[in-house]
Amino acid sequence: MPETTARLAAPTAPAGTRKRGRPVRRSGKTRRLGRGDRITVMIFVLIPSVIVLGLIWLPAIASVFLSFTKWNGVGPLTSDSIVGTLNYENVVTNYPPFWPAMQHNLIWLAVMFLVATPIGMFLAILLDKEIRGTRVYQTALYMPVVLSLALIGFIWQLIFSQQEGLLNYVTGSTIDWFGDQRYNLGAALVATSWRQVGYIMLLYLAGLKAVDPTLREAAAIDGASQPQTFFRIVFPVMRPINIIVLTVTFIESLRAFDLVWIINKGRNGLELISTLVTQNVVGEASRVGFGSALATVMLVISSVFITLQLRVVMKEER
Numbered sequence: 001m002p003e004t005t006a007r008l009a010a011p012t013a014p015a016g017t018r019k020r021g022r023p024v025r026r027s028g029k030t031r032r033l034g035r036g037d038r039i040t041v042m043i044f045v046l047i048p049s050v051i052v053l054g055l056i057w058l059p060a061i062a063s064v065f066l067s068f069t070k071w072n073g074v075g076p077l078t079s080d081s082i083v084g085t086l087n088y089e090n091v092v093t094n095y096p097p098f099w100p101a102m103q104h105n106l107i108w109l110a111v112m113f114l115v116a117t118p119i120g121m122f123l124a125i126l127l128d129k130e131i132r133g134t135r136v137y138q139t140a141l142y143m144p145v146v147l148s149l150a151l152i153g154f155i156w157q158l159i160f161s162q163q164e165g166l167l168n169y170v171t172g173s174t175i176d177w178f179g180d181q182r183y184n185l186g187a188a189l190v191a192t193s194w195r196q197v198g199y200i201m202l203l204y205l206a207g208l209k210a211v212d213p214t215l216r217e218a219a220a221i222d223g224a225s226q227p228q229t230f231f232r233i234v235f236p237v238m239r240p241i242n243i244i245v246l247t248v249t250f251i252e253s254l255r256a257f258d259l260v261w262i263i264n265k266g267r268n269g270l271e272l273i274s275t276l277v278t279q280n281v282v283g284e285a286s287r288v289g290f291g292s293a294l295a296t297v298m299l300v301i302s303s304v305f306i307t308l309q310l311r312v313v314m315k316e317e318r
Contacts, residue, residue, distance in 0.1 A: 066292035073288040087293035101271040109253035116193040120200025128208040142202055144195040149258030156191040181269025207241035250305050273298050
């Protein structure tokens with residue numbers, strides 16, 4: 001009896017609890033996706049892959065292949081259409097607009113990098129100080145970015161027009177800013193920079209907002225001036241933003257097309273590689289093979305730069 005009473009009086013662990021010292025064994029099974037989940041994942045993977053393959057990779061591969069032919073866009077491709085590297089030889093030696101176009105693209109890149117980028121950075125620094133009306137200034141400076149280059153070309157034609165342009169009206173001159181090859185490249189760069197500054201400003205403003213405020217406070221305690229704080233502390237911290245800005249500037253300079261095509265279809269001092277491609281592929285000559293060779297040159301130049309950028313980014317991640 002005493003033993004039975006002791007057993008009945010002994011406390012029992014409530015249901016669902018475990019004794020100390022014994023680890024809970026968890027099942028090693030993973031949850032499998034249902035049929036609907038698998039279909040959803042396949043759709044989200046397949047659709048972007050098809051779009052990228054159909055709109056980027058296949059046209060790029062086709063352009064490289066067509067660059068070795070003399071196909072004019074009509075009729076089937078035959079063995080007689082293959083000319084090897086003749087198109088590339090003609091581009092370099094027998095096509096006068098090519099080297100001026102390369103020069104103009106380099107000038108375009110230099111102006112975007114040395115003029116538009118510093119101005120956008122400076123505006124971002126000013127707006128980061130939370131001055132009165134910051135939102136209004138941000139909207140006004142970013143407004144050109146949301147406009148198409150076609151509309152930007154129309155706006156600046158109202159300013160640079162020889163007969164009714166605002167600039168000639170104010171200065172009293174009769175310069176044909178878009179027609180004279182001595183001035184049209186500079187006028188086009190002013191119009192492009194007007195748009196590019198707002199984009200660069202937004203990128204750097206986002207980067208400045210992400211910088212840790214304690215870094216600036218520590219620099220101020222050490223007696224550093226604002227320029228020293230920015231160039232020695234803030235600017236190096238924004239290295240990812242700097243890489244993005246450099247990439248965007250390079251790509252925008254290489255594929256500049258809309259504004260120049262609206263002005264004079266890339267002629268008379270405004271030759272660019274992109275306009276030469278369009279003139280040969282969809283122009284009256286319809287030299288698809290030759291235009292594809294020009295497009296391949298653009299592809300190679302951009303690929304070299306993108307490869308260098310990826311090497312820098314991957315090196316930083318390591």
